[in-house]
Amino acid sequence: MKAKGKKLVTLFLVFSLVMLSTNLYAKERRGAKLIITKKNGYQTEGELITVKPNSLLLLSITGRDVSVDIADIKAIRIVKKSKLLTGVWVGIAVGGGTGVLIGGSASEGMSLSPSGARGVLGVFGAVVGLLVGGTIGAVVGIDKKIRIEEMTDSEINEALEKLRKKARIPDYK
DSSP states (O other): OOHHHHHHHHHHHHHHHHHHOHHHHOOOOOOOEEEEEETTSOEEEEEEEEEOSSEEEEEETTSOEEEEEGGGEEEEEEEOOOOHHHHHHHHHHHHHHHHHHHHHHHGGGSSSOHHHHHHHHHHHHHHHHHHHHHHHHHHHTOOEEEEGGGSOHHHHHHHHHHHHHTSSSTTOO
16 A cells, blocks of 8 residues: 555544544533422522432522422423424425425426426425424424422322433432
8 A cells, every 4th residue: 555545544544533433522411491480489490400309409590509399399391492493494495395396297287387387386385394394393392391289199200200311310319
């Protein structure tokens, strides 16, 4: 093998190690963002660190650890990130692409040229995709609310198990 070939292989290996190394780009696991309404009306907001047997441990916005007893909780709201823009863009791409494909095959029955039919149906499909994708994205991003005070003990334990999966430290003992 020539020197130039060895340099290319070496460069490829170094590049592969850097780009494919999971440890270099690993992010710390984040817990779900919660807004807890207590029975006395106060609200506590923060990232869920862990679920303890009788309490939830949160990292508040101010950076302090806050422990909230389960018995004091009225409701828990799990704040989700909005998926509206993602839904809109996916809807436009899928709807527009489908419209262009249909326009190409349906242009024979229309008084438009094939490219004109593709353009018209592509725009129509993109608008329909925008509406459908935006609606789906908005619905997926709706916050989830858990009403603790209306639950039995077994239902509370099920809810806490689901919350445990969303915690930064899910297997706290």
